[in-house]
Amino acid sequence: MGDRFSIEALLPEDYLDHQLRSDVRAGLTGRPKSVQPKWFYDAAGSRLFERITRLPEYYPTRAEREILTARSGEIAAATGAASLIELGSGSSEKTRILLEALEPDVYIPVDVSRTALEDAAAGLVRAHPDLTVHAVVGDFQHELKLPRSPGPRLLAFLGGTIGNLTPGRRERFLAGLPGLLEPGDSLLVGTDLVKDERTLVAAYDDAQGVTAAFNKNMLRVLNRRLGADFDPERFSHVARWDARREWIEMRLRSDGAQSVRIASLDLEVRFDDGEDLLTETSTKFRREGVAAELERAGFALRRWWTDEAGRFAVSLAELS
Template sequence: MSPLSITRTLPPDATAAALRADVAEGLSRTPKQLPPKWFYDARGSELFDEITTLPEYYPTRAEREILRATADRIAATGARTLIELGSGSSDKTRHLLRALTGLHSYLPVDVSESALRAAGEALLAEHPGLTVHALVADFQRGLTLPKTPGPRLLAFLGGTIGNLLPQERAAFLDSVHELLDPGDALLLGTDLVKDEATLVAAYDDARGVTAAFNKNVLEVINRELGGDFDPADFEHVARWNAEREWIEMRLRARDDLTVKIPGVDLAVPFAAGEELRTEVSAKFREDGVRSELAAAGLKLTEWWTDSAGRYALSLALRI
């Protein structure tokens, strides 16, 4: 068997069908909204990579600091299989792969086959004894894992769990419980509640990179569905919702306008000042994370933060 194999569990047209469904449903409702996954075409991924280097955007640096400091302690799980959801370029997992000396298999999961192939080939060059079995899949639409040696460590990094609404998080954590066997572990990255100014700045940087990233979803709709959005008609908005403890990214129409989207047979009216929500990014507290994990049959056993206490990695065992 080749050390790199790729299994596609998504039909070839699944991404296009999901985009049509999300745009048709999200832009027909009041208030209007879209899920954040549509930011990440090739251009959106480039912009996000740039965001992670900005001085205002601390989560990536904070998570990297924790991974470097705790990799050996994470390795103490004895994991022989590492599963990573939303793996992308697999950059963050390199710290884990170096520490997990007994690792047999790495299972990256992503919707992009090209990203999985590039990451898998790069990792095999660095770790020639590793077996990489990549899965082209959407982890929110059900996931079946191939047989691999245990114990297994499932990593969900980057604070991506914050993009899920509370009911979606509960369903996701339930699905993690079903994927894992007793004694397997979940490594979870969560951004933490902190002062509003720091949070808003992370999503509204001075150079306007996040604004361009936010507006890129309009370009995706134009390209894929024939829409006639003009990004200049919209203003980037980042707002802290103190009651729900999450950041909301929105696009605010500057004037009354109507957007035509032939690919879903829609004409979408916007009133001046009307907002389209494009992302929720929840922030967490340790007690809340512990409670949400416990509700899904996962026991938090380790809680690590960066030196500034801005971000956390937690380790939870399937019980």
């Protein structure tokens, strides 16, 4: 890839192992017991999630792609972005739609996985001969620094991932974004919207059981990486809508009383019969709420687009 690709590692090599141990100890000794959803994604978990995105019940990926395909030209015209920054870029799949419309000079993908960044960059550099890719191995929930790049800049946070942050974490995350940008730069955010309970629950509890397998795979991740002895078959997948908080919860419910040993943490965790392990919350949004959260962080909402069915939204905001 030559001088058109560079990669900067902001995280030490043992960062993910340290974070996993810290998160799991805090989560399994808390009330309710919980594990953060970022630990779904080992190789098997990533493959299962790809299957989820193709399920008839799971609309967010298709809906966001529909919006980006229809509105990428407007995004390019509104921002005039010379640099595209993407947080949690992964395979940079949907970003290709933006790159075609924006034709930026620089693309800055940020992800915790160096392998994912390198794999995605190889294809992008081939497809866009004039594009320079400055990849960053970093965690958007922690201190983040970006390489210098030409303005104006567009920072993208897609996939509805912002909904996986609890309100306090989301507020801190958004408050930190202006430090990465300059006045006049833009923020593009994908958010799943509040809708009927049946549609929402089905998206997280599909008829084929793929989401259940994805949820239980987290226990296999903990077994492999932390020497735990979870039996995934002794937990049931649960998806429920919390109407007060307007979020979906995914849980693993203990089938019977049991104890689990986490060898590398020297920790034994007791589950009562029917006790839940919270593995994900996914907030669903309304336009007025998105606008208010962005405003508190220093952004002004400029555009709001939804898919034809009104299930998902992409917001374009400008840093004041």
